[in-house]
Amino acid sequence: MKNGDRHARTPSAEIFTALILETFRFNGQLLAAGNRLTQEFGLTSALWQVLGAIDEKPLPVAQIARNMGLTRQSVRRSAHLLKDKGFVDFQENPHHRRAKLVALTIPGRDALGQIRAIQTDWANAVADGISVQQLKSAVNTIMLLSSRL
Structure with missing residues (x-):
């Protein structure tokens, strides 16, 4: 931080800002990949x-x-x-009369199982060559930052 410039980012804040921007890009790529992985089921990442x-x-x-x-x-x-x-179906909620429960149907459970198999192959390919330690470090960093938000 420069003298007298209380709005300048610290070196850590600069890197954090770069991480934010990269996270936005990464999120977009994850959503697009999820859309591709689920398209044969008529789904999107959100669904x-x-x-x-x-x-x-x-x-x-x-x-x-x-x-x-x-x-x-x-x-x-x-x-x-x-x-x-x-x-999915909507079921009665024993804890709340108006807030129905969203529940998987048999076709929903089957689709989710098939998507999991596709995602497993995809995740194995994407993570290939990246050490478990690197990935754990990334997860831990994101969890720490998330807890501060």
Whole structure:
């Protein structure tokens, strides 16, 4: 930081800003790759994300949104598109009369399983030649920065 310039970035802040910009580019590339991986199922990355969020158990739209860092409106829209495709159903929620649970159907679970197999091959190819330690370091750094936000 220069003397008297309280708005100058520190060296760490400069690198952090570069990381932000690279993350935006990376996110765009991940979304495009996800769209390619799921296109044969008539899905997008956004729809796949919602399917993955309810793999363990049915959840209300608001919980899916919180878990995935999305807006309720976008999850609601995705859930209705997935219902139209036959991949999810809405079930009664014993904890909340109006907030239905979004649940995988058998076709949804089958599609998610097939997409997982495709994603596994893709992830193996992308990660080939990058050490586990490098990847763990990247994950840990992003988690640390995320916790500060």
